Amino acid sequence: MNPAVSSAVVKNAAAANLPAAHVEPALFFRDVTLGPREAVLRFRLIHLWEARNPNTRTLIGQEMLLIDEEGTAIQGFVPAGRVGNFELIAGSVYRLNNFFGSRNKVQYQVADHIAIISFS
Numbered sequence: 001m002n003p004a005v006s007s008a009v010v011k012n013a014a015a016a017n018l019p020a021a022h023v024e025p026a027l028f029f030r031d032v033t034l035g036p037r038e039a040v041l042r043f044r045l046i047h048l049w050e051a052r053n054p055n056t057r058t059l060i061g062q063e064m065l066l067i068d069e070e071g072t073a074i075q076g077f078v079p080a081g082r083v084g085n086f087e088l089i090a091g092s093v094y095r096l097n098n099f100f101g102s103r104n105k106v107q108y109q110v111a112d113h114i115a116i117i118s119f120s
Contacts, residue, residue, distance in 0.1 A: 026095070029072040032115050034101045041096040041117065043068050045076075045088055059083065066117065075104065075116040082119060 026042035048064035062083045064076040078086060088094070101115035 026069070028070050029066075029068045029074045030070065032074065032101050032117065034103060034115055036098075036100050036120070038098050041068070041099060042093070043074075043096070044093050045090055046073070047090055048076075048088055050083075051077075062088075064088070076119065077102070077116050078119045086119060 025040070027037070027039040029041075029043075032041075043066040046065040046067055048062055051060040051063045052058060053060060059080045061080045062078040064078075065073060066076045067073050078088075096117070096119065098120070100118040100120045102118045104116050
């Protein structure tokens with residue numbers, strides 16, 4: 001499993017032994033902006049699917065719908081070259097360390113937010 005994305009169950013068990021000062025607070029989706037971010041996101045993966053070119057059937061990446069603790073939904077994306085690096089299961093809770101906020105795709109928009117979370 002990639003250390004950048006981890007199950008919250010595993011992460012919380014490890015964090016339980018640390019003083020509160022060492023546990024990084026999670027960023028909410030409402031605070032996500034465009035560009036690279038060195039922050040922690042905590043979210044539930046609602047749904048994920050493969051994005052393929054309709055003509056060539058070439059894999060573009062993996063799209064997903066994420067929801068944070070405030071109930072805000074945002075779209076997530078894993079580029080084709082990184083698909084398989086993350087063990088993602090719908091319904092699970094994750095922590096993502098460092099990500100890239102990309103401009104939302106108007107044509108394929110599934111959440112009402114200016115950015116999507118790109119797993120980089």
